[in-house]
């Protein structure tokens with residue numbers, strides 16, 4: 001058994017405790033938390049300065065893009081960013097597997113215990129099979145040419161099968177409302193069968209513009225590349241109304257990723273249909289690409305279930321959930337650390353139904369992370385992770 005004392009313990013299934021004691025089995029299974037010191041000195045108490053919290057859940061990542069670190073132009077806006085990806089994917093295929101492994105290791109070291117990873121190929125299977133991180137892979141498809149919907153879907157199903165035959169949790173998902181034909185979308189939803197869904201959503205202001213007005217930077221970029229935007233262009237509906245609500249039941253569990261430009265009425269539209277929507281934010285990627293962040297105070301006012309992702313190293317310089325939280329608290333100092341940690345740990349575990357993760361509930365084995373270099377209960381630019389148990 002181990003007993004760990006820290007300046008603050010944030011259990012997430014109960015209120016934060018100052019100078020409390022966390023008791024756990026040697027394998028990391030939580031026994032209980034007390035305010036009082038142990039009555040015997042049979043076990044040496046490990047004492048730390050900092051905040052103790054459960055392991056982080058990274059709900060949005062693209063390990064496959066790990067080799068693109070530092071290659072993409074910053075602050076270029078999403079359309080230009082998306083345009084660069086295929087060229088860079090081609091360039092450095094050789095480094096792919098090494099960089100995926102590095103990405104996985106960096107996440108372990110930064111206290112991440114579970115990841116929702118976007119997979120367009122089977123390139124990550126080997127590393128995921130060997131990693132202590134619990135992965136769910138979103139096998140993601142895109143393609144606007146409706147004549148290619150069937151072959152793209154079949155290829156996706158083959159990739160999905162490879163994950164499943166390697167005992168890896170996976171589900172079929174669309175990339176974004178603007179990048180998938182209606183035929184492909186319907187095919188994906190038919191095969192997803194109420195499994196975990198995820199979609200990039202309202203990441204650029206020009207996404208809604210494409211659907212509502214038939215113009216804007218994103219529409220221009222896609223049309224210039226000869227993409228068949230068909231019914232998407234000027235559909236008179238926003239991204240959600242076009243690609244999600246007509247096809248999915250109200251109790252479908254869905255992870256909406258980014259939502260940087262979701263207005264109050266966009267959010268109301270989602271909430272009036274879906275009872276089980278989760279809102280994933282990737283602040284550092286938004287900052288990298290758009291130099292903008294979502295309006296978290298609006299999200300909080302609406303009571304959204306918020307989760308946190310790192311996105312990929314194509315649009316980030318680290319794979320650390322703590323670094324994401326530091327940026328949020330820096331720009332939104334009113335949001336308390338224990339609330340940020342409930343986004344970063346508890347809500348993600350709930351979305352994936354990783355029942356043993358996300359809180360210090362007795363019997364859980366959530367990983368134990370110490371956040372050092374804090375100012376009381378606040379994060380500082382120097383705050384860093386020390387993994388005490390995984």
Ligand SMILES: [Zn+2]
Pocket residue numbers: 060061062118200257311312
């Ligand atoms: Zn992404």
